Amino acid sequence: MAKLLETVDLVTNFYTYEGVVKALNKVSLVVDHGSTFGLVGESGCGKSVTVRSIMRIVQEPGRIEGGKVIVYLDERDKQAGIDLLQQSETYMESLRGDRISMIFQEPNAALNPTLSIGDQVSESFLFHQKKEMCTKIYEDLCAPECQLFYPIKKIQQAVYGMASNNPYAVSLKIMNKVPILKRWQKRLKKEAKKRAIDIIDKLGIPNPAQVVEQYPHNLSGGMKQRIVIAIALACNPVLLIADEATSNLDVTIQAQILELLRRLKEEVISSILLITHDLGVVAETCDRVGVMYAGNLCEVADVKELFGNPLHPYTRALLDAVPKFSVEKELKSIEGNVPNLVTPPPGCRFHPRCPRVMGVCPQTFPEMKEVKKDHMVACYLY
Amino acid sequence: MEKILSLKNLKKYYPILSGVFRREVNTVKALDGIDLDIYRGECLGVVGESGCGKTTTGKAIIRLHNPTSGHVYYFGKGIKSEEPVDITITKNFALKRLGIRGKLQMVFQDPTTSLNPRMLVKHIIAEPIKSQERMGGRELEDRVIALLKLVGLTRDHLLRYPHEFSGGQRQRIAVARAIATDPEFIVLDEPTSALDVSVQSQILNLLKSLQQTLNLTFMFVTHHLLVVKYISNRVAVMYLGKMVEIAETEVLFSRPVHPYTYALLSAIPIPEVEHKLGRIVLSGDVPSPVNPPEGCRFHTRCPFAIERCLQEEPLLEAVEAGHQAACHRKHHIEALIAENFGQNWISALR
Amino acid sequence: MTQQHPRLREFKFTLYRIFRNPSAIIGFSLLFIFAGVALFAPQIAPPKYPHNPYLMPHKGFSPTPKPPSQTNIFGTTSGQYDIFYGVVWGTRTAFKIGMFVVGIAAFVGVTLGAVSGYLGGIVDEALMRITDVIWAIPTLVLAMAIIVAFGRGLDKVMIALALVGWRWYVRVIRSEILTLRDQDFVQAAKIMGVSDLKIILRHILPNAIYPVLIMASMDMGSMVITASFLSFVGLGAPKGYADWGQMVALARNYIVGPPGDPLKFWYAIVIPGGCIVLFVLAWNLIGDALRDAFDPKLRRR
Structure with a gap:
């Protein structure tokens, strides 16, 4: 499949009172045309910062320090990659919401309460x-x-x-x-x-003619999120970035929205970059998954492969930590806490919590390796 | 089994005031007649969507608000009363005098808001102890350290502010505070939904082990069905201020009766790729609790609604021993699901 | 991180946040100077009448101000009062007015606001209506009425200002408390059986007090201005009292000098007037800096 979006060694830092928060440490990922890419990880792992860096909307005091964000907007023309980090702000403005759209967790923040x-x-x-x-x-x-x-x-x-x-x-x-x-x-x-x-009609909202006359406070959370999606879709984007778009909704409403996203991906938009902390959402909607930990991408694989055969110790631990439907075993938890990114552990950032830590882990950072076809891991075990 | 709490026809209406004279124009029916027994030593999961009244139920039991009508009877041990106490009509100071205040506790959803940002951990945990009994400074500190150890923290954490901790650690502090007064019953109001996946399992396991060691009874309020499946013995499903189904966990997850339970089950995103239930996507939103639908409250979204559902409100009746459901078609549900969504849906559950 | 007491660490962090702002540095240095002058007033300008140091010494009664000289380094104002002495002891007066008025107003306002916000219901309704009534009283008119009734004096001015100054604080603290009252940690304290008074004192007020601090520091300035104004129109301090407003009032006829030399008597008006301006500026800058530092949205950045 043709690439749509590629980030190469993206580095973003936040300059705070406590020190420099190294939020992204060389994140490289690829989103293909026609796929749904899920980015999972715990809060503070840098998944939101990744997409904000891609869209160049990192908030103060953050700064994108290095790397490339290349988009291939045209599926046929593979050479026509554009490095977004080199473009002017005007270009970004015309791109955001047009070819690349973004929806956020909180629909209330995205909608103006005084406009219909x-x-x-x-x-x-x-x-x-x-x-x-x-x-x-x-x-x-x-x-x-x-x-x-x-x-x-x-x-x-x-x-x-x-x-x-x-x-x-x-x-x-x-x-x-x-x-x-x-x-x-x-x-x-x-x-x-x-x-x-x-x-609005296309998104399966009943009475569109009536809804357009209403104001955000008249609508329920799920409905508002649909309107936000409608705004994002207004200009036939090639890529829709959904940052925890369903996390605040109830399960039955979340199911509706995920169903909608799936349908839209097939009909309207080419690709979705879905950011979530919910492994269940990933398993149900994504084709390809990237797992992030403490500012690093540790594993990228197809969804079946990742859930069936997780390789990175963090992915494994994460999958063991969530309650499942069919298995009734004791949940394992990952000992320790997410490291402070001002002073991240040297080498692999997961090594202080890793059950299979080796001598080399604290020394250098493991590079991303393609262990199997389409299955990449950043770990010295492989 | 021995009852610890018994809820009888509990109602909580919030008035909607309007106009210059603040007249009551309508009511939000947050709880509309809840009957529930909670048994000693169990973990009862209460699930439902937001606004269904699950948190209101929890808060009514520990009397954070006064219910409009109904009763909550507490069959306590180690309190200064032989008779069961009706919590809803007992005054606050009387609750304290009877020693009930410390026996019923709560852990809130978001530890960032449930811990006072300007207090040290030491004082946060010591506060409930101090309000229950007099204790010397050294003794109190030892007690606090013991509590911290119990929830997996150390004495180094004593002199810190909540914002210096991670979310999981903060929730541990909140749990330590809740068990500080040696309670019998704890309402856990979505204690893991503000936490990360890996931390969630730490807290769940902590709660499980605390329940064993301290002989606690839990009411676990959540919207996350898989968490309920992991931690509780019995599950109550709520919809729009009503109980729609109550059953043992295994029974509820393998032989649900209410269509809403089915829909909830099918809607949970399951972190497994092999296990795929077909989706029963409910159309529409949860109706407003100001004017709940006539008859069965679920009929507006129910795929199997019949004429009777529109007129007559179904009662919570036993389907089998320990399994109650409020649905007119509770005896035909399997056939209906199989007919509409395929037989393998039923078999996937088992 | 070295082990410090957490309160000390927090305090340091708060100081860092305040002094990150250049306006705070200016504000606090000005305040520091004023405080020093007020504190060491007897040393800087030894009083001539030890029993009443606030009375400005004057040699003669000539209405024309005299320029700075050996004996009067800032010159003398109308009535031959020594400007230097007046400015130094006027600093004390300014602090006295500010602290008294703001102290009383903040204490009354916070207490009433806390009670009204926390208890709600009929108490809240009653207290807020009383506050509304107080809102309807114009400060200056009240001050004048009190002075007419009880005679001239700075103490009457301060009482008048304190009587109405608390109404701001009630509103601010009440709205803070209304949001805090439903916070989970307050609810948690309630189910632990903590008494209402303790909840207000330990859980609510420490979290609600910052807007009050900001307002109080701004108020220090504006109260001094109001008091100066009353002195200027002749309702405040008695004649000869070391008070900036009073000194500006004395120089009232010499704002513009004789034709041909309009700036002849500048010292009589600029020095006390400048003190008022700088004093108010200092407090406003501090207030601004506090507002930035305590902005919850910027916390931990």
Whole structure:
């Protein structure tokens, strides 16, 4: 499969009072076109920082210190990788929410409580698809079945013709400031709203026409998360990054959302990068899984392989620590605590808690090795 | 088996006030008639989605709030009363005088908020002891250290603030505080859901061993069914302020009766790749507890709802010994599941 | 990490957070200077009348201020009062006003706010309505009324300010407590059978007190300004009392000098006025720095 996203030796540090938190230590992962990649790990292991580094939205006092984030947006053109860390902020802005979308754990934080749902979803369209929508309106206006008073039709055709060439032209910007002339956008807004209703409908929300008139506080948590997904999907992204998107929801609602994501992956978006701490969610939805521990990626494998044949001692310990459905044995726990990343243990960061620690572990950091086909482990045991 | 607590028709309504005169316009029916017996030495799991009233039940038992109506009888040992005490009508100071306050304890969900950020661990754990009995400084410190050891911490941790600990350690401190007064019954309100997977198992194992050594009775409130399966002997499933099914853990996970239990079981993400239950994805959201649906409260989302479910509220009745369910179609459920979702669904459970 | 007592460690960390902010350094150094002057006032400017050191010494009654000289290093103001002496002892007056007013106001406000927020219900309702009534009283009018009724004096001004100053604190502490009251650790304390008083004192107030500290430090400045204003309009300190507002009032007719030399009497107005400004600035900078340092969102960064 073709690569979609690749990070190479990503390093992100946070500069705090206690010292430098080495949050990411050379994380290299690959997300393919058409796959769901799950990133699991405990809190503070750096899974969120990884995706925030990818999107370049690391919060203060964090800084991306090294490595590359390469995206291959076009499936056919394999050479056309773009290193996001080298791009301008403007480029990133046009990319975020357009080709790469992100949804967060807390839908309340993502939705503006004072705007109606319809406005918020259509805003995404207006921001990213203005040109395309203008072209469509222009074509509609030129179509013979358009019944409109002739001079108005002519004027609108002229305006939308202009807008479909360049929606950010200076003349249009001036027009937007003039009281009566700015009403040319009415048609555009109507189109955006129509698209918003369409996408909300597509997500299986009952009564889309009614929902767009409502405000976030009218909706339940699961519904809000769907709206957030709708906003994220508004512009046909190739990659959807879901950061703990279902962790706050109830199980039955979580099941609905996961089902939805699975359906969307098949129909609309190409790939999903799913960040979660819940191994169950990973087992049910992902194709490929990366396990993170203390800022390192320790194991990457296909989901069946990872759950059936975990290699890294941390993965094994993690799988032994979660309660299961079919087996009734004593849960094993990993002794000790997650290390402080200001002073991480030298060498492999897992070695103080590792049951199979060897002499070499505290000395150097194990490189990622491909032990089997598509199964990579960073451990000296293999 | 010997009862330790008995809940009789427990109700908790929160009034919705509105207008200038704060008139009551409606009520949120958080608990709407709960009947439940809790037996000495067991771990009762209470599961359900958010807003179903599971935490409210727990808090009513330890009397963090006053229920609207109903009774909670406590059959305590080592308290100054021979008769069972009705906790709902006993005044706070009377509870303290009878020695009940220390016998019923609670561990909260998030240890970051349940520990006072400006107190040292030593004082956090000593506080419940001090409020129960008088004790000298040295003796108190020894007691606190013993408690810390019991939950797997050391005396080095005595003089620290909660924020210097990891989540798991904080929850251990919270557990130490809860067992400080030698309680009989502890409400565990989602004690592991704020924790990481590896730490979750530490806490679960700690709780299990404490239950053995200290002879505790637990009420384990959670939304995580696999955790309940691991730790409890008996499970009660709640939906919208009502008990819908109560059974022994093995029975509930292998022969559930209520459709909601089935849906919950099918919705849990299971961290195993071989084991796949088909999904019974419930449509829609949990209805508002302000105006719960007429008849069976689950009928709006139930795939098997019939005419009777819309009109008549099902009662919690015994299906077999120790297994109760509130469903009109409880005797046909297996056939219905097999018909709608395939026979292997049933066999996958067994 | 070396083993320190945790409280000391916390204290150090708090100091670090406060002094990370340059405005805190300026604010605290100013305050330090003012405090030093106030503390060593008898040494810096030995009082002429030991029984009443706050009375400014004056040689003669000439209404025209005199420029700085050998004997009066800051010059003299109208009435030939020594500006240097007035400024030094005025620092003491300023601290006296600030501490008394803010101390009383904060104590009353925190107590009432804590009781009202924690108990809720009818108590809360009653206390808050009383506070609302107090809110309706304009500070200056109250001060004037008290002075008219009981006679002129700085103590009356302080009482008047303290009588209404607490209303801010009630609201702030009450809203803090309303959020803290439902926190899990307060609930935990309740089920452990800890008494209400102990819950308020040990669990709620230590967590709610920071906004009060911030407000108190800002208030120190504004109370001094108000008192100065009252002195300026002639309702505060009696004539000759070492008080900055009083000194500005004395120089009231000499703000602008004679034609052709408008800045002739600058020292009479700038020196006491500057003291007021710097004093208020110091407290405001400290308040700002505290606000930044105690912002819960920035904790542990």
